[in-house]
Amino acid sequence: MLLRSHSSRSNCLRCDAHVPADFRRVHGDADDRAHRCPECDSWVRICEGSAAGKDVDTPDPQTSPARNAGEPWDGGLSG
Structure with missing residues (x-):
């Protein structure tokens, strides 16, 4: 969690x-x-430009709560 300032x-x-x-x-x-x-946002959306204020295609996790731009990584190997 990020600290408040x-x-x-x-x-x-x-x-x-x-x-x-x-x-x-x-x-x-x-x-x-x-x-x-x-x-407040997923890293996928941040990397697409949401942190810069751009509209991005990936669904917003705040308006699509079941959406997290994919399953969270659990540290295991993919595949």
């Missing part, structure tokens, strides 16, 4: 969770703001 610039614009500067720099928008984060 009092600085709005370092918080997710969707869920208000603290988002590290490196995450905001890599996945955020041009102003290094995170529109979504791992606390």
Whole structure:
């Protein structure tokens, strides 16, 4: 779980969770703001651009609760 912060610039614009500067720099928008984060979105959607505020094709786990963009990895080998 990500920690809460009092600085709005370092918080997710969707869920208000603290988002590290490196995450905001890599996945955020041009102003290094995170529109979504791992606390409120799936990594598949984040890698598609949801953290930068882009609309993505993968269903949103918040509006499609049974959707997690696939089964969670359990540490085992695939196949």
